[in-house]
Amino acid sequence: MKAELQQLVALQKLDTSIRKLQAELEAIPQRRAEIEKEFDQRAFEIRALEAARDDAHHTRARLEIEIAEQRLRVERAERNLMSSKKQDEYTAAIREADAARKQISTLETQTLEQMESFEKAEASLKERGEEIESLNSDREAALKAFDDETQAQTDKLAANRAERERLVAALPKSMGALYVRISARIRDGIAVAEARNGACMACFMALRPQAMAQVRRGEEVITCDNCNRILYYTPSDSAPASSASTQPKVAHT
Numbered sequence: 318m319k320a321e322l323q324q325l326v327a328l329q330k331l332d333t334s335i336r337k338l339q340a341e342l343e344a345i346p347q348r349r350a351e352i353e354k355e356f357d358q359r360a361f362e363i364r365a366l367e368a369a370r371d372d373a374h375h376t377r378a379r380l381e382i383e384i385a386e387q388r389l390r391v392e393r394a395e396r397n398l399m400s401s402k403k404q405d406e407y408t409a410a411i412r413e414a415d416a417a418r419k420q421i422s423t424l425e426t427q428t429l430e431q432m433e434s435f436e437k438a439e440a441s442l443k444e445r446g447e448e449i450e451s452l453n454s455d456r457e458a459a460l461k462a463f464d465d466e467t468q469a470q471t472d473k474l475a476a477n478r479a480e481r482e483r484l485v486a487a488l489p490k491s492m493g494a495l496y497v498r499i500s501a502r503i504r505d506g507i508a509v510a511e512a513r514n515g516a517c518m519a520c521f522m523a524l525r526p527q528a529m530a531q532v533r534r535g536e537e538v539i540t541c542d543n544c545n546r547i548l549y550y551t552p553s554d555s556a557p558a559s560s561a562s563t564q565p566k567v568a569h570t
């Protein structure tokens with residue numbers, strides 16, 4: 318009986334491990350997509366910075382052409398001013414030169430703004446230089462590490478399942494059936510629970526002293542009155558402090 322209980326405990330551990338691995342493997346597409354999303358986001362930010370830098374550069378070049386055109390307009394107006402013979406020609410030439418100078422001033426302000434934008438984007442790109450340099454290889458490395466981990470989990474799951482089959486085959490049929498019946502009924506699928514300090518460690522309900530004694534002997538299958546799980550007892554040889562008492566602790570009053 319003791320050996321069979323140990324087999325049930327081993328089976329329970331395997332089932333818990335299998336369930337955990339299955340849940341992790343089910344989450345793989347989502348977790349992988351999250352890694353890709355993070356790198357996509359960073360690549361997007363970098364492309365946006367490069368676009369802002371290039372845009373500022375092109376806009377500044379265009380503004381400089383416009384400034385040159387306006388300077389020609391000023392020169393033309395000044396020539397007209399010199400050659401003007403009538404008051405209205407003179408006034409028109411002055412207005413034209415003023416308008417062109419005002420336009421130049423506006424264009425120069427815009428040029429400064431574009432230079433600032435360019436420098437800001439350049440500085441951000443420089444700051445992220447190392448990241449940009451290794452972004453693609455970092456992405457590949459992160460995905461490879463994830464895929465390797467996934468492969469290891471898949472292998473472990475297969476090994477667990479093989480071990481489980483071996484265990485179930487070695488178990489007496491009635492024990493196997495009892496285990497299946499209980500684990501199917503319990504929400505978390507855990508059919509075997511440790512009994513410690515006079516209580517069931519799955520539902521924490523106190524056990525009758527007689528039941529606890531039977532569980533300690535391990536000669537028959539005892540189930541928890543409250544949660545119906547199969548109970549087992551592990552002598553605590555690794556924790557000397559607890560060997561003095563298996564009673565629940567009583568607070569001093």
Ligand SMILES: [Zn+2]
Nearest residue numbers: 517520541544
């Ligand atoms: Zn219980």
